[in-house]
Amino acid sequence: MSLDTSEFQSKFGVVKPSLDSSELVFHCQMGRHRAAATEKARGLGFKNAYNYAGGHKEWSDKGESVSK
Template sequence: MASAVKEISYEDLLALLKQNQNLVLVDVRSKAEVDNGQISGSINIPLDTVESAFKLPPEEFKSKYGKMKPEKDSDDLVFHCQMGRRGATATTKAYQLGYSKARNYAGGYAEWSKKQK
């Protein structure tokens, strides 16, 4: 149920990036998309690898992605894609893995790149 996905706005994400050192912002787009630009501080975990990535032990997650793996009840986990759809899918996968407070930045990179000009 996509409507159950908690979403976060551009303004909320901007504030989180400024004040939360532990934020794990996951870009679920393809490597080719990310190569054309990304949100500073995000890590790229393509959608088809999200489930396996978040099943990794914390040490492996950190060595592979350079960020601490968030705790299951942490609200420091935000997903995004280009327009919101894949981000919502990834957020749903995270819920299924027990990340009850994961959120989707629905505006995605499309909105971010417009507003960051």
């Protein structure tokens, strides 16, 4: 099932990415779910879906260090 743009924004609180978006990256705390989410996104047509190898804490820590 694919949500239209307004449904997606209402449900998730962010703008729905385009199918060719270069900024679609999946991560999770332990890593088990990110591969499944990445494959699901690719199956829905998101060409540039990526699986971030680090966990949520590492992702957050990098974001904090970049913004400082």
